[in-house]
Amino acid sequence: MISIQMVDLKQQYLRLKPEIDAAVQHVLDSTAFIQGAPVYEFEEQLAQYTGSKYVISCGNGTDALLAALMAIGVGAGDEVITVPFTFVATVETIAFLGAKPVFVDVCADHFNMDVSQLEKAITPKTKAIIPVHLYGQSADIEPILNIANKHNISIIEDACQALGTVYTFSDGTKKKAGTMGSIGCTSFFPSKNLGCYGDGGALMTDNDALAEKLRAICRHGSKERYHHQYIGLNSRLDTLQAAILQVKLQHxxxxxxxxxxxxxxxxxxxxxxxxxxxxxxxxxxxxxxxxxxxxxxxxxxxxxxxxxxxxxxxxxxxxxxxxxxxxxxxxxxxxxxxxxxxxxxxxxxxxxxxxxxxxxxxxxxxxxxxxxxxx
Ligand SMILES: Cc1ncc(COP(=O)(O)O)c(C=O)c1O
CATH class of the missing domain: 3.90.1150.10 (Aspartate Aminotransferase, domain 1)
Structure with missing residues (x-):
């Protein structure tokens, strides 16, 4: 009988075992389990891979979405537009902050946001739009960006399922999913295209001020130890996970x-x-x-x-x-x-x-x- 799984993490681990085991052993030897060097090295390597100016790692993709919404100041009374055909985290994080999730339906062929319905969902309360790049294919981001820019609304990309996906703009410019809006969010859940061996996530942005704020939010709202400028989260990528991701990013x-x-x-x-x-x-x-x-x-x-x-x-x-x-x-x-x-x-x-x-x-x-x- 042939054994088939939706995702075969075991066979992949066995193939990469020497590299992964060495990376894990290195972290164990260092005992720098929180914020060790591999975390920062991995952030830089992922920035290089995606073309994003900054990558800020965090605890998981859900936290990435939450931190992104917090960084642009989403709260009670605000509306955030997204799609109903997504993993619940996209919607949950909006609701968690007391904002209202406003839905726009998806297209039947590509499963992503139906851009023709976007503009009529915008109100004076709309603070952000979260297009989801479902199943590994980018939403049609160019017209979404055009509409968002017209109304001065931030785009947070949910690229949790689409790391490595490339979008081509009408002038031929190519950009990776997660690097096209104000902030991109991704997940390193084990089954993802780039998955770690536990939970993990990251934020991407080209904006200097947002990068600094996002990093602080994920560290209890702190830029300087025991000084808390923002209400934040404890959301960090473990050094062990970062070391594993460094190996897997090369593949x-x-x-x-x-x-x-x-x-x-x-x-x-x-x-x-x-x-x-x-x-x-x-x-x-x-x-x-x-x-x-x-x-x-x-x-x-x-x-x-x-x-x-x-x-x-x-x-x-x-x-x-x-x-x-x-x-x-x-x-x-x-x-x-x-x-x-x-x-x-x-x-x-x-x-x-x-x-x-x-x-x-x-x-x-x-x-x-x-x-x-x-x-
Ligand atoms: C579209 C989408 N958004 C958000 C998330 C949340 O990521 P995580 O499970 O790392 O919190 C996922 C993960 O399954 C996802 O597929």
């Missing part, structure tokens, strides 16, 4: 290429399956395939999922319920039908196994099983 482009090869295999092998919609590549973005997410017509998603599961093929649904219909957000008074594309996607999407260690044998088994599914 990130190779990881992305492996995911893209897997996506190509799926695309070719599943192109003839009736009622199956493959992920669409937006002309303005590369796809780093944090997820390979298909859509299935006619309420067949759950039946097919069960069929694959019976053959030991794992799949996942990201996400089964849009944010505006989650129990915690009923106080916002949204209803079923308010964001029909997001609601429909929650019924249709199915993510197939994709990671850096997938073999041809595994891919053949998955795709042959899928093609032979009696539906």
């Amino acid at each position: 990130l482009d190779e990881f992305i290429a492996a995911r893209q090869r897997t996506a190509d295999f799926y695309t070719t092998a599943l192109s003839e399956v009736k009622g199956l919609h493959l992920p669409q590549n937006a002309h303005y973005s590369t796809h780093t395939y944090h997820q390979f997410t298909i859509k299935l017509d006619d309420n067949r998603r759950d039946t097919i999922r069960k069929y694959l599961s019976d053959k030991q093929i794992p799949t996942a649904v990201y996400y089964p319920i849009p944010a505006h219909l989650q129990a915690a957000y009923q106080y916002l008074n949204y209803h079923e039908g308010d964001f029909p594309v997001s609601e429909q996607l929650c019924k249709e999407v199915l993510s197939l196994p994709i990671h850096t260690e997938m073999t041809c044998e595994q891919l053949q088994f998955i795709t042959e099983t899928f093609v032979n599914c009696p539906l």
Whole structure:
């Protein structure tokens, strides 16, 4: 029986074991577990990789979003626009600060913010827009930036699923996801394209003052020890995680290429399956395939999922319920039908196994099983 996992962290670790073990041992020997040299080295290396002027590491992607909102002063009475078809952290951090999450639906083909609906969601209370680069593909950031600039609103990019993704502007300029708005946020959750061995996250910005403020916010609001200029957080990337990320960052482009090869295999092998919609590549973005997410017509998603599961093929649904219909957000008074594309996607999407260690044998088994599914 072929063993298949959504993400195979074990095989990847075994492949990188000598490098990872040496990096971890080095930190253990130094005992500099908090704010050791690898934290700052990694920040610089990630800045170089992304092209961001500053990278500030933090405890996780959720904290990155929270710190970003805090840095631009989001609080009670403010509105922040985002999408309902995302991981809850995007919405949770807005609500946590007492601001109101205002939703704009997504496009059915690329799963990201439907820019044509953005401007009508803006009010005098709108303080920020958080486009989410879902599954590894950038939202169409250029028109979002144009609208935001017109209304003097900050953009915070949720690039938690899209580190390494490249967006091409209409003049041909290319920029990496997370480096195009005022602040970009990313996550190093183990299953992410660049994942550590626990929680981790980072903020990116080109703005000197914001960088200084973000760094302070993540350190209890302090620039100088025991002097607290802002209400802050305790949100730091552990030295052990930074050392692991230093190793893995050197492999990130190779990881992305492996995911893209897997996506190509799926695309070719599943192109003839009736009622199956493959992920669409937006002309303005590369796809780093944090997820390979298909859509299935006619309420067949759950039946097919069960069929694959019976053959030991794992799949996942990201996400089964849009944010505006989650129990915690009923106080916002949204209803079923308010964001029909997001609601429909929650019924249709199915993510197939994709990671850096997938073999041809595994891919053949998955795709042959899928093609032979009696539906
Ligand atoms: C789109 C999105 N935003 C935010 C987060 C939060 O990141 P973390 O789990 O590191 O807090 C995630 C992680 O799953 C995510 O996928």
